[in-house]
């Protein structure tokens with residue numbers, strides 16, 4: 001067939017999501033499944049969100065409010081912003097799509113870290129941009145000094161996932177300030193704060209709401225701490241000029257009515273967020289202890305997941321597949337070009353106990369096959 005797409009599209013690979021629960025249940029005829037693969041909220045959505053979404057079902061014959069007044073006003077109040085500085089989208093990834101569409105052209109450069117959030121890397125490649133992926137530091141953190149050196153007059157976007165997925169590390173206020181000193185005004189900085197709620201307690205975490213750079217777009221989401229991955233709703237903040245231009249390329253009725261209502265409801269339920277963060281803290285310490293005890297070296301994380309090194313792609317794949325037999329879905333990181341690492345999302349107590357039980361069954365054989373690395 002005649003070539004219909006540019007080379008940069010032909011070279012792209014389809015994004016691989018965490019294995020869905022239904023798929024594993026079908027494949028292995030299992031009834032108990034714990035999905036610890038996509039950094040979702042194990043407590044589920046807030047009942048406030050469910051009530052808003054359920055009520056809205058009666059109105060789905062109508063298009064949603066394309067200006068999403070209700071949700072934008074809630075966000076504006078929460079963060080002391082003007083609604084015209086807010087953009088909503090189908091997940092924060094939807095907004096990344098608008099950013100790429102509005103601002104990024106073929107051969108313009110994007111500076112970011114190696115093996116960071118794949119969703120953005122795919123989007124940048126999909127418009128033929130040139131990706132400059134700077135190696136990480138030995139402690140897995142972004143190397144901001146090396147990133148600053150890569151910024152040229154052709155750099156259109158600097159992408160920072162803060163905290164980062166899949167490592168769970170973050171850049172500090174000092175590092176962010178340093179980087180911003182090297183970013184010219186014609187370069188847009190995307191500060192992807194999908195895991196902001198989990199990281200905000202860190203004293204040196206640079207909460208972007210306390211900065212007002214004209215060339216920074218902050219992205220956040222209802223998919224993680226708010227437990228609403230399935231409805232697709234994310235939000236962004238930025239200067240009028242940036243947000244105004246994003247609105248020109250945005251599909252008018254994203255996010256959907258149900259997504260707008262669910263997000264609006266979730267914002268009203270602060271106790272649910274507090275419960276989510278409390279569960280996360282408890283499970284974080286338990287998983288760090290477990291992984292260390294069984295001989296791995298987990299990367300300290302300020303998110304709702306932990307990544308650790310297995311040492312080889314074969315070991316990662318073995319653990320992944322053996323745990324699937326027990327109904328536990330984790331995330332090997334081959335697609336992130338970290339094939340010798342594995343990422344575990346923090347679940348609720350029941351899910352984590354399921355994981356520990358499965359690991360205790362799998363590890364003796366793992367050690368026998370690959371040697372005890374303790």
Ligand SMILES: Cc1ncc(COP(=O)(O)O)c(C=O)c1O
Pocket residue numbers: 038039090091092093094117119161163164165192194195220221222223229232233234
């Ligand atoms: C760093 C990062 N940014 C963005 C996203 C996408 O989130 P959303 O569901 O809001 O599109 C994810 C999801 O895993 C993520 O890890």
